[in-house]
Amino acid sequence: MNLTEGREKFIQTWGTLGSNWGINRAMAQIHALLLISPNALSAEEIMEELKISRGNANMNVRALMDWGLVFKVLKAGERREFFYAEKDMWKVAMQVVKERRKRELEPIIGTIRELKKIKDESVSGKQFETTIHDLDSVITKADKTIELLIKADENWFMNNFLKILMK
Amino acid sequence: MNLTEGREKFIQTWGTLGSNWGINRAMAQIHALLLISPNALSAEEIMEELKISRGNANMNVRALMDWGLVFKVLKAGERREFFYAEKDMWKVAMQVVKERRKRELEPIIGTIRELKKIKDESVSGKQFETTIHDLDSVITKADKTIELLIKADENWFMNNFLKILMK
DNA sequence: AAATACTTTCAAAAACTATTGAAACTTTAA
DNA sequence: TTAAAGTTTCAATAGTTTTTGAAAGTATTT
CATH class of the missing domain: 1.10.287 (Helix Hairpins)
Structure with a gap:
């Protein structure tokens, strides 16, 4: 298994685990993706990587922030927002x-x-x-x-x- | 609140709690009902009390038995099966x-x-x-x-x- | 061996939940 | 002030899960 496959598998597994615990798949997958991303991602990147819509991405990123698991990051000279997961x-x-x-x-x-x-x-x-x-x-x-x-x-x-x- | 209302409320609450944990409502409600029933209940009684169909009752009673939370009880001289929940x-x-x-x-x-x-x-x-x-x-x-x-x-x-x- | 009493299965329907995408809104830059 | 870039909302739609109920199955009694 190479890195790309491994990342894929991790995102899938985390998503499935989430649904057993009353957490929706998209939310769990976004969390997984951010956990393994070395840097903060934009909404666009999340949408692209997980093949989900803008609305869905936005909604679940906000839910993750409510849970205190994800934070907004502002980059100097960048208008858009980036999201970073607590890694500890x-x-x-x-x-x-x-x-x-x-x-x-x-x-x-x-x-x-x-x-x-x-x-x-x-x-x-x-x-x-x-x-x-x-x-x-x-x-x-x-x-x-x-x-x-x-x-x-x-x-x-x-x-x-x-x-x-x-x- | 009287006993009837209290029992009702408990069954509802347990049902809601269950769905937050990936356990379906009927399963959680049957469990709640059996927990507060002093004696084992038949499929018929469960259906009646919770207003659910025979198939639904049967399916979820079996799931509860798989989880080791509910047991079949056979009563002398009775053909049908009764179900009793672990109370501890x-x-x-x-x-x-x-x-x-x-x-x-x-x-x-x-x-x-x-x-x-x-x-x-x-x-x-x-x-x-x-x-x-x-x-x-x-x-x-x-x-x-x-x-x-x-x-x-x-x-x-x-x-x-x-x-x-x-x- | 047929009738009866009960249990189990499963396809279809209903209920519920998640997702989309377009429109409304907000912020920033020129 | 306006255009551009980005974010949020929400009604409609898609997808998933649960529930029903009738049919099939099984065991017990007469």
């Missing part, structure tokens, strides 16, 4: 974890807190209570673990501690 | 983590190993090499962490250790 993979992973936490964990924690208030003495009510209670405890634990992970990122000791743990 | 939320979370690891992490680790072999001295080639190398290191770390988590589940000491860490 640990940061990328952290950013994704943080965003998904905010977008998904937080709302569900809210809903569960509401559902916890329901009291009902029937068998069905008892099972509901148990399920919601257990779910709350698992989700709260997951949330705390993510917090720990985010803190580790900002804290030298924790970081090293986790590195040893994961070796 | 820690086990549910573990099962999902294990399955996604198998279905997604493992294939991507394979692809990355292949892409690592590509050597190319151009700037583009250098960036490709760096990105793939870093990605490999992050994914390998994530994989090891998941392994640790799965082991913790099977090992008293690790389990308690992690519990303390997550407190």
Whole structure:
């Protein structure tokens, strides 16, 4: 496999992986392309390389910026905008974890807190209570673990501690 | 909010959450329904409760069984099959983590190993090499962490250790 | 062995999601 | 101020995924 084929394969694989995680193909592919591009690319270049329309490119580049994974770069003497992906993979992973936490964990924690208030003495009510209670405890634990992970990122000791743990 | 509304809301929320994670709505809703049902339900009851067709119910119940989240239950003197969800939320979370690891992490680790072999001295080639190398290191770390988590589940000491860490 | 009760399959339809491309908008340079 | 260069939006279209429902299949009972 040569470089061109490898790049192609990487873009395809990242795109497929994305769709398993509720991220659309174009968005994941643009991300992949920017990850392996040594320099920032213009909208035009992205469109060309991935064979997608201007609107599609624009929309998904903006989504990637919302996720904090891609940044606008302005080049001196150039009118158009260029896009550059965060290349530090640990940061990328952290950013994704943080965003998904905010977008998904937080709302569900809210809903569960509401559902916890329901009291009902029937068998069905008892099972509901148990399920919601257990779910709350698992989700709260997951949330705390993510917090720990985010803190580790900002804290030298924790970081090293986790590195040893994961070796 | 009364029990009926609460059950409804839980099923809806779980369904929505599922679609953000590449799991179809019906599958997630059936799972939610079974989680809060004190006893095993028949295909008929699932169809009725969620207002879905027989085919749809059947297909997704089977998918849930593939994921190891739902089991068939046979009742004495009953011809039809009943379905019961694993209720231990820690086990549910573990099962999902294990399955996604198998279905997604493992294939991507394979692809990355292949892409690592590509050597190319151009700037583009250098960036490709760096990105793939870093990605490999992050994914390998994530994989090891998941392994640790799965082991913790099977090992008293690790389990308690992690519990303390997550407190 | 035929009727009954239930499960599974699968092609077609419906629902949903992503993509296009042209028009509107914004910024810059002459 | 106007033309040129570039960006954004959005309604229409294309593409994908899910759902339906009827038909085929399987097991159980009489």
